[in-house]
Amino acid sequence: MDNSSTEKVLRELFDNFYKELEKAGILVLNTLKITVDFSSGEVTLSDEDETVTSEDVIYAWTPEEESPAPDAILEKSTEARELLRRLVETLMHEGYFEQQIFQTPFTVLYTDLSSEKCKPIFKVDGGWTVMDKPLLKGWEKEMNGFLSRLLGEESPKVRNKLCTEREKS
Numbered sequence: 001m002d003n004s005s006t007e008k009v010l011r012e013l014f015d016n017f018y019k020e021l022e023k024a025g026i027l028v029l030n031t032l033k034i035t036v037d038f039s040s041g042e043v044t045l046s047d048e049d050e051t052v053t054s055e056d057v058i059y060a061w062t063p064e065e066e067s068p069a070p071d072a073i074l075e076k077s078t079e080a081r082e083l084l085r086r087l088v089e090t091l092m093h094e095g096y097f098e099q100q101i102f103q104t105p106f107t108v109l110y111t112d113l114s115s116e117k118c119k120p121i122f123k124v125d126g127g128w129t130v131m132d133k134p135l136l137k138g139w140e141k142e143m144n145g146f147l148s149r150l151l152g153e154e155s156p157k158v159r160n161k162l163c164t165e166r167e168k169s
Helices: 003-024 070-093 139-168
Strands: 029-037 042-047 053-057 102-112 117-124 128-130
Touching (some): 003 053, 070 102, 070 117
Antiparallel strands (some): 042 053
16 A cells, blocks of 8 residues: 555544534544554544544554564654644645644654554644644754743843943933
């Protein structure tokens, strides 16, 4: 199954999930969980309490071997997470998440059952934010550098300017 076929199945899964939310009478959803089981290729969308779920199998994500190597699973997980992140971003631009059920703050979480780590791939708090490792990688170092430059270099200049202005008045 190529990426376009996989994306088509995933789009249908999102549409079915929304229908299931409506059937269950869910009025507000703040967290959408996407869980992928690479031992079976099963993808599950659920609300935060897992009371409403929608499932399908992505055959391209099923193992080719009976006991796949951890590196092969990691590669499939990375590929799946990226495809899901791009699809969620596309759905967002198409207005899928503007439906009344989806309320801010809103988060889309990705979980790979082989590692059981839950990672946010999208977050909304007033505006959409793409949550992706390259985007966040090294942010602490950049922030610390920015703060030290701001407080270390600029602070004395601002203080001297304020003192000078006070002396003149």
